Amino acid sequence: MSEDILIRVEKFERAVALCLCSIPALFSLQCIGVAVAMPIFREMFGDFGAPLPAFTELVVRFRMLWLLIGIMVPIICILVARRGSPVRSVVISTVAGLSVFFLAQLLTFGLFIPILQLGSVAK
Numbered sequence: 810m811s812e813d814i815l816i817r818v819e820k821f822e823r824a825v826a827l828c829l830c831s832i833p834a835l836f837s838l839q840c841i842g843v844a845v846a847m848p849i850f851r852e853m854f855g856d857f858g859a860p861l862p863a864f865t866e867l868v869v870r871f872r873m874l875w876l877l878i879g880i881m882v883p884i885i886c887i888l889v890a891r892r893g894s895p896v897r898s899v900v901i902s903t904v905a906g907l908s909v910f911f912l913a914q915l916l917t918f919g920l921f922i923p924i925l926q927l928g929s930v931a932k
Contacts, residue, residue, distance in 0.1 A: 822895035829899055830886040832906035839913035840879035843920055844872040850923045862926060868919035875916055882909055 847869045854861050861869065868875070882905050890898040 819895075823890070826890040826895040826898035826902065827887070829902040829906075830883060830890050833886050833902060833909050834883035836906065836909040836913045837879040837883050840875045840909065840916060843868070843913070843916040844875040844879065846920060847872050850920070854923060862922045865919045865922050868916055875912075878909070878912065 847865070850865060851861055851869055860866075886898070886902045886905055889901050893901075
């Protein structure tokens with residue numbers, strides 16, 4: 810192949826690798842949102858005189874970790890996409906996206922546990 814085609818293929822691979830960085834970024838936003846919203850539940854349950862569920866308390870206690878993960882994962886994926894090989898970047902973005910997806914769903918579940926239990930507390 811000619812050198813021009815190889816350069817275009819490399820640019821295309823790099824563009825795809827950068828686009829795939831949006832997947833972990835989307836779920837990282839969910840982690841950040843949960844980390845920001847969690848303290849509200851502590852105050853709300855405190856007003857009712859009820860303790861937070863254990864899992865929700867765990868999520869609240871480590872909310873700075875969720876915030877850090879939500880900020881750092883997309884940055885790391887973008888740095889790898891810009892500096893590393895495109896193949897490695899695609900693998901890292903995919904693994905990071907899936908990992909952050911499952912973490913975000915778990916944290917969101919911790920957000921809904923107090924809502925489900927609020928009816929029994931408010932009686």
